Amino acid sequence: MSLGDAAHLEGKNIVVTGAGNGIGRAIALACAAEGANVVVADYGVSIDGSNPSSDVPDAVVAEIAATGGTAIAVAGDVSEMAVGQRIVDAAVDNWGTVDGVVCVAGIVRERMLFNMSEEEFDQVVGVHLKGHFTLYKAASAVMRKQETGGSLIGFTSGAFVASTAQANYSAAKGGIVSLTRSAAFALKKYGINANCIAPAAMTRMSENVPFEIEAGSPEAIAPLAVWLMSDMARDVTAQIYTCTGKRIAVWNQPLEIRHMWADDGEAFTVEEIANKLPATIGDEEMPMFADLDRRMKEMAEAQSSAGVNSGA
Ligand SMILES: NC(=O)c1ccc[n+]([C@@H]2O[C@H](COP(=O)([O-])OP(=O)(O)OC[C@H]3O[C@@H](n4cnc5c(N)ncnc54)[C@H](O)[C@@H]3O)[C@@H](O)[C@H]2O)c1
Incomplete structure (x- = not known):
């Protein structure tokens, strides 16, 4: 993948959650390659949320450093308010601002609705939906005071429409759409845009999907995130874009x-x-x-x- 010669995020300070693997990692690397300082935030867990390890974000920071980029790691669970604050503080304390937040962290706990436990529901909704709230809240509090505003990017999924054995995941992804639209609506006057990406990429999370999906590489999702955070897309807000790498689509706005x-x-x-x-x-x-x-x-x-x- 070529992101071109120009550095589209030069001087920006960007936070990426779920940056230890898959799509988040690809976006963190792309942001650094585009001239941004990057907070690599990740809990280092398996796809069901178990076995946390700080080695995972550390490894991505090392990869970025090896290419001459600037990044710092924050290990922690994004569903905790204090962790969301710590991730945003890492950008502000080290570099003075937070200009972009990309919430990619996610887990899956698949089960038919009638068999799903309370824990399976709460954990998935916690990591995805609350894991967006913790970052959006902490970051928007800083961004509204910055003259340059900022960008929030949520990660939803085509599954927000409905999903057979993922009512927890689907509900969380639908919540992310509404949360992000609300952020776009409330924060427009502060120069903050908020959009969602519904990606499809070959990662450890998608490899077990039991039906055929149109999916490219994680790296092929990154240019859309970079563009949304760049000065070229300041006026683009409240959108949901599907991205499969080679195909980008825009979703309709809900209306009666x-x-x-x-x-x-x-x-x-x-x-x-x-x-x-x-x-x-x-x-x-x-x-x-x-x-x-x-x-x-x-x-x-x-x-x-x-x-x-x-x-x-
Ligand atoms: N891969 C796809 O095709 C696809 C499709 C639709 C939506 N998505 C969404 O895109 C995002 C990234 O998916 P992926 O395929 O790259 O997954 P992945 O499993 O490769 O990466 C997810 C990352 O999130 C981290 N994480 C999980 N729980 C966390 C927590 N509580 N706090 C902080 N970090 C945590 C993990 O450690 C991991 O590094 C997810 O939100 C997923 O729902 C992916």
């Missing part, structure tokens, strides 16, 4: 599409709804239903060939 009024101008009765709603505003089919049978079949095949009988 049809409405009806109560006959008495105050409230509907159940009968009035039953008589009027289907013919007037109707409902909308979720497009993913068209693909449900194929996904269920491929998931069952993948589970039986792996000898899995976990109730996932």
Whole structure:
């Protein structure tokens, strides 16, 4: 991958969570190559969130240093408020500002909804959704006082629409979309943009997806993140971009599409709804239903060939 000759992030101080592996690592390396000072924040865990190790972010800092870049490691769990603050403080204390925050940290704990434990739900929502809040809050408090504003980038997923055995992950990714739109809305006047990337890249996390996905390399996701944090994209905000490397798509903005009024101008009765709603505003089919049978079949095949009988 070539990011071109110009350094698009020269002089910027960027925080990347989940920077120890996969997409986060690729973005941290790209930011450093683009002239930014980088906080490499990572808990160094396995894909289900277990076995933390500070060696993981340290290794990426060493990689960046070996190429002549500037980076520091912060090891910790992004779902903790104090860790979010510590990550932002690392940029501000060392370099004076925080100009970009990229929240890439994530885990998966897959299970069908009716079998999912409270812990599996809380951990996944904690790392993904709260792990965005902890960073957005700490960083926006600094950015609103900077004349140069800043950029927030959330990592969602196409799974925010729905996911068969990942209700926890899907809910967290949908929450990230709403959190990021809210950040964009509230922080526009401070010159802070906030956008989401829904990536698809071949990493340890995606290698077990039981159906075929269009996915490129982690490095191929980085140029979109770099562009969103660069001065070229200051006015781009409240967007969700799918990125598979070779393909970038923009998602629609949620909006009401049809409405009806109560006959008495105050409230509907159940009968009035039953008589009027289907013919007037109707409902909308979720497009993913068209693909449900194929996904269920491929998931069952993948589970039986792996000898899995976990109730996932
Ligand atoms: N790979 C894909 O195709 C794909 C698709 C959709 C969404 N995503 C999203 O992109 C992001 C990156 O995914 P990836 O494939 O590079 O995953 P990955 O497993 O390769 O990397 C995730 C990183 O997050 C770190 N991490 C996990 N929990 C943490 C915590 N509590 N605090 C700090 N760091 C923590 C891990 O140590 C790891 O280094 C995730 O948010 C994921 O949900 C990925």
